[in-house]
Amino acid sequence: MLIELNDISFCYVGTHDKSLKNVSLSVNVGEFILLTGESGCGKTTLTRILNGLCPQFYDGEISGSYLLDGENALDMELDEIGSHIGNVFQDPRSQFFASNVTDEIVLAMENRNYPHDLMESRLQEFSTLLDIGNLLDKDLLKLSSGEKQKVAVAAACVTKPKILVLDEPSANLDAEAAEQLGKMLKTLKAQGVTIIISEHRLSYLAELTDKMVLMENGEIAGIYSGEQARAFSAEKMCEMGLRLFYPQAKKVISGCTESEPYLQLNDIVCKRGKMTILDHITLSAVKGKIIAIIGRNGAGKTTLCKIAAGLLKETCGDVILNGADLNRRKRMQSCFFVGQDPDHQLYAPTVLDEVLLNRKKTPENIRKAEQLLEQLDLSAFSERHPASLSGGQKQRVLLAAALMWERSVLILDEPTSGLDGKHMREMAKLLRSIADSGACVLIITHDTELINICADFVYKMYRP
Numbered sequence: 001m002l003i004e005l006n007d008i009s010f011c012y013v014g015t016h017d018k019s020l021k022n023v024s025l026s027v028n029v030g031e032f033i034l035l036t037g038e039s040g041c042g043k044t045t046l047t048r049i050l051n052g053l054c055p056q057f058y059d060g061e062i063s064g065s066y067l068l069d070g071e072n073a074l075d076m077e078l079d080e081i082g083s084h085i086g087n088v089f090q091d092p093r094s095q096f097f098a099s100n101v102t103d104e105i106v107l108a109m110e111n112r113n114y115p116h117d118l119m120e121s122r123l124q125e126f127s128t129l130l131d132i133g134n135l136l137d138k139d140l141l142k143l144s145s146g147e148k149q150k151v152a153v154a155a156a157c158v159t160k161p162k163i164l165v166l167d168e169p170s171a172n173l174d175a176e177a178a179e180q181l182g183k184m185l186k187t188l189k190a191q192g193v194t195i196i197i198s199e200h201r202l203s204y205l206a207e208l209t210d211k212m213v214l215m216e217n218g219e220i221a222g223i224y225s226g227e228q229a230r231a232f233s234a235e236k237m238c239e240m241g242l243r244l245f246y247p248q249a250k251k252v253i254s255g256c257t258e259s260e261p262y263l264q265l266n267d268i269v270c271k272r273g274k275m276t277i278l279d280h281i282t283l284s285a286v287k288g289k290i291i292a293i294i295g296r297n298g299a300g301k302t303t304l305c306k307i308a309a310g311l312l313k314e315t316c317g318d319v320i321l322n323g324a325d326l327n328r329r330k331r332m333q334s335c336f337f338v339g340q341d342p343d344h345q346l347y348a349p350t351v352l353d354e355v356l357l358n359r360k361k362t363p364e365n366i367r368k369a370e371q372l373l374e375q376l377d378l379s380a381f382s383e384r385h386p387a388s389l390s391g392g393q394k395q396r397v398l399l400a401a402a403l404m405w406e407r408s409v410l411i412l413d414e415p416t417s418g419l420d421g422k423h424m425r426e427m428a429k430l431l432r433s434i435a436d437s438g439a440c441v442l443i444i445t446h447d448t449e450l451i452n453i454c455a456d457f458v459y460k461m462y463r464p
């Protein structure tokens with residue numbers, strides 16, 4: 001056995017409940033292990049036990065035993081664990097030290113005093129193997145999220161650790177970039193690397209998975225072989241709160257509608273300096289329907305939606321709402337835009353205040369706000385500081401604020417990236433009920449499953 005966890009429990013310092021309870025897991029050389037389960041079930045904590053960050057970086061109380069290649073890993077220094085295990089995190093920015101791709105990839109080798117020739121040959125070997133030759137010497141900050149994640153994988157692999165641990169590496173990637181990440185992992189698996197990955201998005205890992213570990217509340221609720229996991233019905237996967245291994249892609253239906261359009265974007269052009277971001281884009285949306293806007297990172301999805309919501313200025317083109325050509329201020333009064341990072345949009349000291357922001361606190365308004373919180377399953381948090389909520393909860397607070405204003409157009413930027421199956425399906429239901437109440441709903445998304453469940457139309461954008 002390469003890894004043997006026996007009866008591991010872990011409690012973060014300052015918390016009462018154990019985040020991991022009696023976890024036992026053995027991993028063979030070359031196995032591909034998928035860790036799944038609802039947010040908060042302990043996946044990240046388990047990866048931190050494996051790479052030693054718990055308890056060496058995240059303080060806490062640990063019990064049980066952890067053998068790594070036959071040796072007691074609980075006594076090892078981080079460096080020693082690091083010689084066995086490479087790490088890739090959800091947000092690659094958090095792990096980069098250098099500013100250029102090559103420097104970042106060779107960094108781990110420099111730290112280990114590899115001779116120059118060996119560094120050169122490894123860099124060559126891995127840039128060919130992982131197909132990233134085109135990225136070398138680029139500025140890390142200028143790479144797309146998918147490219148950054150590729151560099152993170154390469155950097156974790158050049159020292160040839162036997163084990164690669166990844167924590168939700170696809171959370172910020174579009175579908176195509178996730179497929180490319182899957183390809184890299186396939187190559188590494190074929191090289192004999194043992195891979196342990198925590199993920200919500202399963203489709204790009206379907207064929208790679210040898211074992212699926214289902215976690216619940218800090219415990220292992222089930223371990224399934226790849227065959228068993230792939231054979232689970234969609235109902236069973238939903239019951240377990242998971243996304244699907246094989247989501248059906250919905251046919252792309254461009255924004256044509258049979259009923260009278262409510263929101264019309266006509267011939268929108270957006271230029272920034274010499275760059276054309278949007279090149280004559282036309283889209284119409286009707287009340288009561290949900291439109292998914294898809295397309296690769298950089299296709300202009302967010303720019304188009306911010307123009308619709310009055311948050312950005314178009315170079316030319318018209319935004320027509322309910323038959324009237326609206327200026328930006330009017331658009332802002334009719335549309336509500338929930339950004340990708342809800343932290344930037346939360347201002348008030350409590351959840352209830354956030355929903356009532358810029359509103360008179362009349363008994364009537366307060367009652368309405370409380371009803372919305374109830375409806376969005378947020379009543380228990382009404383006195384909490386919005387910053388203390390989880391990402392999904394923050395998004396729901398913003399939705400409550402949007403509903404409070406009774407805005408007729410609701411636009412959400414990537415509302416479900418990084419959400420587990422259960423929360424993704426809850427978001428879909430919520431969006432449907434908002435559309436049913438008569439709003440026009442636009443979602444920018446690369447979440448195939450969300451699109452399947454709730455989009456009435458799919459509008460695909462391409463880079464100009």
Ligand SMILES: Nc1ncnc2c1ncn2[C@@H]1O[C@H](COP(=O)(O)OP(=O)(O)O)[C@@H](O)[C@H]1O
Nearest residue numbers: 012015019038039040041042043044045046058
């Ligand atoms: N640094 C931390 N300090 C205290 N509690 C934490 C920390 N990180 C995670 N937790 C808690 O541990 C539990 C498991 O979380 P986590 O391992 O992040 O789950 P997952 O990755 O499956 O979403 C949660 O209750 C979470 O709030």
Ligand SMILES: [Mg+2]
Nearest residue numbers: 043044167168
């Ligand atoms: Mg996690």
